Amino acid sequence: MQETEGNFTDKKGKAQEAKDALDRMKKHSDKLRKAIRYFMQRKLHCELGYEDSDSGLRKCLKEELEDESLYSTLCRWLQAFYVERSLKLDENKWPLTVLLAFYKYEEDGWKKIYKKLCEQSNTSMKGFEEVCRELLRDREIKLKREPKPQDYEKIADKFKEIMAQLDKSKITEIINALQILLSDKSHHTDAETR
Incomplete structure (x- = not known):
């Protein structure tokens, strides 16, 4: 136009x-x-x-x-x-999203998070998340709720259920395509290391 x-x-x-x-x-x-x-x-x-x-x-x-x-x-x-x-x-x-993110962590760790953010002069959400990952890794702060452990048996059962519904020839086709893809990737990686 x-x-x-x-x-x-x-x-x-x-x-x-x-x-x-x-x-x-x-x-x-x-x-x-x-x-x-x-x-x-x-x-x-x-x-x-x-x-x-x-x-x-x-x-x-x-x-x-x-x-x-x-x-x-x-x-x-x-x-x-x-x-x-x-x-x-x-x-x-401070941004509202950052202030609300403090609630993911136990309150006794808030001052540690704040201190670390001030050292970096960074009040962005990205900065907040990086600081928290570091403090969690160093076990200086704790999450309010620990992440739920995965129920791998339940996941496997669901996967089996889905696979049972697929046509056997389609499953073979998918597996072959994945093998070719993985094979191509490993050959590519081998060539890069030489």
């Missing part, structure tokens, strides 16, 4: 519309974050007769808002605020 003044202006208008929408999202998010922090810090849930605790605050939000989606979003912010308070972080300096 040839670029004309009309469709160029239209593209420019759509780009501005997109930027405006992004700006509204950012402003809305900032307002929401500030509103929940204000509500929490002023303990306004207590004024509505709820217990002065984190669970009382969550109960208030759930019952008074009557909106599961908003409640879920606000609970994420509450979790992030808890991490900020626990580690004495400046407000709204």
Whole structure:
């Protein structure tokens, strides 16, 4: 399609519309974050007769808002605020995803994670994951929940069930193709080492 003044202006208008929408999202998010922090810090849930605790605050939000989606979003912010308070972080300096990721690990390891991230001046999710892998490897932190062990017998049974449903000639065809592929790969690797 040839670029004309009309469709160029239209593209420019759509780009501005997109930027405006992004700006509204950012402003809305900032307002929401500030509103929940204000509500929490002023303990306004207590004024509505709820217990002065984190669970009382969550109960208030759930019952008074009557909106599961908003409640879920606000609970994420509450979790992030808890991490900020626990580690004495400046407000709204760390990405929400990083703050929430602390919850994968036992709380007594959070300071070690934070210290290591500060040493690297890296608050990205990628940096967080690298630091946590290193600290887990060195057994300096622990996961809240250990990964479930794989039930290999169950996996093998499922594989057998699937294989039983396949046509025998197809299975032979697949095995032959895999053998050829593996054979080609090993010949290629042998040539590279020479």
